[in-house]
Amino acid sequence: MVYDYAGVVALADPTRRKVFELVADEPRSVANLARTLPVSQPAISHHLKVLREARLVRAEPRGASNIYHVDPHGLGEMRAWLDQMWGNALDAFRNEVNKAKEQNNDGDH
Amino acid sequence: MVYDYAGVVALADPTRRKVFELVADEPRSVANLARTLPVSQPAISHHLKVLREARLVRAEPRGASNIYHVDPHGLGEMRAWLDQMWGNALDAFRNEVNKAKEQNNDGDH
DNA sequence: CATAATCATAAACCATGGCTTATGATAAGC
DNA sequence: GCTTATCATAAGCCATGGTTTATGATTATG
Numbered sequence: 001m002v003y004d005y006a007g008v009v010a011l012a013d014p015t016r017r018k019v020f021e022l023v024a025d026e027p028r029s030v031a032n033l034a035r036t037l038p039v040s041q042p043a044i045s046h047h048l049k050v051l052r053e054a055r056l057v058r059a060e061p062r063g064a065s066n067i068y069h070v071d072p073h074g075l076g077e078m079r080a081w082l083d084q085m086w087g088n089a090l091d092a093f094r095n096e097v098n099k100a101k102e103q104n105n106d107g108d109h
Numbered sequence: 110m111v112y113d114y115a116g117v118v119a120l121a122d123p124t125r126r127k128v129f130e131l132v133a134d135e136p137r138s139v140a141n142l143a144r145t146l147p148v149s150q151p152a153i154s155h156h157l158k159v160l161r162e163a164r165l166v167r168a169e170p171r172g173a174s175n176i177y178h179v180d181p182h183g184l185g186e187m188r189a190w191l192d193q194m195w196g197n198a199l200d201a202f203r204n205e206v207n208k209a210k211e212q213n214n215d216g217d218h
Numbered sequence: 219c220a221t222a223a224t225c226a227t228a229a230a231c232c233a234t235g236g237c238t239t240a241t242g243a244t245a246a247g248c
Numbered sequence: 249g250c251t252t253a254t255c256a257t258a259a260g261c262c263a264t265g266g267t268t269t270a271t272g273a274t275t276a277t278g
Contacts, residue, residue, distance in 0.1 A: 005126065011194075012121035013266075017114065024198040027205060030225055043267055045226055064224045064275040070202045079195065085120075086188065089133040093179045096136060122236075139255055152237055154256055173245040173254045 007078030010054040015039060016047040023057055029065040054078075116187030119163040124148060125156040132166055138174040163187070 011017050018037060022028055030048065034041040048068055051057040055074025060067045120126050127146060131137055139157065143150040157177055160166040164183025169176045 005121075005123070008117060008126075009121045011114075012118045014114075015266085017117075021194075021197070024194075024201050026201060031223080034225095039266090040268055041225070042227080042269085046266075049226085066225065069205065070198050072199065072202050075195070075198060082191065085130075085133075086184065088130070089179050089184060090181065092133050092135060093181050096178065124236085140253080143255095148236090149238060150255070151239085151257080155236075158256085170245095175255065 005081065006054040007056060007074065007081065010050050010056055013047070015043075016050060019044065019047045020051055020056060023051075023068045024070050027060075027067050027069045029062075029067055031065065033068075114190065115163040116165060116183065116190070119159050119165055122156070124152075125159060128153065128156045129160055129165060132160075132177045133179050136169075136176050136178045138171075138176055140174065142177075 011020065015037060019033055022033060022036060028036075030041060030044055033044045033048075037044065048057060048059070052059060055071050055077060057074075058069050058071040060069060120129065124146060128142055131142060131145060137145075139150060139153055142153045142157075146153065157166060157168070161168060164180050164186060166183075167178050167180040169178060
């Protein structure tokens with residue numbers, strides 16, 4: 001399993017997750033986010049860069065502003081990555097349970 | 110959205126994710142993991158502690174060994190947390206698209 | 219054209235956290 | 249019982265990365 005994990009890393013930081021949630025709620029400019037959150041504008045820009053590279057967010061120039069939107073493409077990618085991880089983990093868990101049951105049955109012979 | 114996010118943080122680190130994947134593949138002891146991965150035993154123990162506190166993993170003493178299994182409980186919790194996040198993000202995206210369509214229609218009048 | 223506003227990048231600072239070595243505690247094996 | 253193996257915790261080191269201030273580039277505004 002050598003899959004991409006930029007999305008998970010991106011969402012691991014609290015303020016970056018907050019940035020994502022605000023953008024997810026409705027498209028916002030950098031200035032707007034900087035006004036809303038208790039961090040500087042460059043910090044916001046940096047977080048947006050990480051989210052952008054993880055394809056969770058997309059920028060759209062509008063005059064001097066940059067409006068950020070959710071990027072459903074990267075969202076889907078991360079979803080798929082997690083689903084696979086989940087699937088593997090749950091399959092393994094089921095196998096484990098089944099193996100335990102078999103052993104119990106053997107013991108009942 | 111003030112939900113728990115220990116799971117995401119736990120899976121953000123590469124070697125910790127590797128530990129989780131190995132445990133998810135099949136239950137393993139700390140010594141086994143330490144032998145498999147290129148980090149010390151205390152490092153493994155520490156990663157397992159984080160995963161344990163995120164309820165992604167569960168320890169089961171077996172003699173002097175500690176066998177770690179996947180914990181489907183915490184797995185489900187994190188799943189639910191992510192699903193909500195996904196839902197919100199995708200809903201907002203749909204609204205955004207609809208709003209754009211309406212504006213186009215207005216322009217066509 | 220000049221001023222103001224928006225944003226990205228660079229540099230520097232510093233806390234967080236991942237890693238190692240050291241150590242003690244518990245359990246198995248001889 | 250003594251040695252060996254397994255594991256968790258503590259202490260300390262150091263790289264990563266989140267933050268701020270400074271700066272330049274681009275665009276609206278007057």
